[in-house]
Amino acid sequence: MLVGRVGASRTVVVATARTSLGIGREVTVRGLSEDELAQVLPSSQALWVASRGLPGVARELAAFGGSLVDIALNALSNNEFLEVDVALVRLLELAVSRSVGSTRARLLARQAEVSDEHRAGACTRHKHSRY
Numbered sequence: 814m815l816v817g818r819v820g821a822s823r824t825v826v827v828a829t830a831r832t833s834l835g836i837g838r839e840v841t842v843r844g845l846s847e848d849e850l851a852q853v854l855p856s857s858q859a860l861w862v863a864s865r866g867l868p869g870v871a872r873e874l875a876a877f878g879g880s881l882v883d884i885a886l887n888a889l890s891n892n893e894f895l896e897v898d899v900a901l902v903r904l905l906e907l908a909v910s911r912s913v914g915s916t917r918a919r920l921l922a923r924q925a926e927v928s929d930e931h932r933a934g935a936c937t938r939h940k941h942s943r944y
Contacts, residue, residue, distance in 0.1 A: 862900050863888035881908050
């Protein structure tokens with residue numbers, strides 16, 4: 814419906830989609846490289862991995878604190894149906910190996926949650942609760 818109206822005028826429509834819509838001109842936007850992200854804001858490899866190079870996500874994660882633990886606890890899983898978010902699992906494993914006490918427990922709980930999302934087949938994809 815919108816496409817029919819736009820075709821007759823000089824209107825620009827910006828939409829985001831995971832797959833091609835097959836209409837009009839499409840531009841694919843990717844995440845930034847680790848070096849590119851470092852130019853946008855002070856970052857670390859953990860922040861780059863957790864944000865997948867997306868500056869908005871990186872900025873949001875950085876607001877929780879710059880530590881590996883803060884980043885690992887607040888990163889959202891990007892798993893698809895029946896797939897494990899390998900980057901997030903590795904990030905959590907690294908954070909667990911460097912933590913003790915209640916912080917370690919929180920990281921292990923987050924790691925279990927990521928695994929449960931995979932085991933459940935991501936039938937109902939949801940965002941994790943903040944720890």
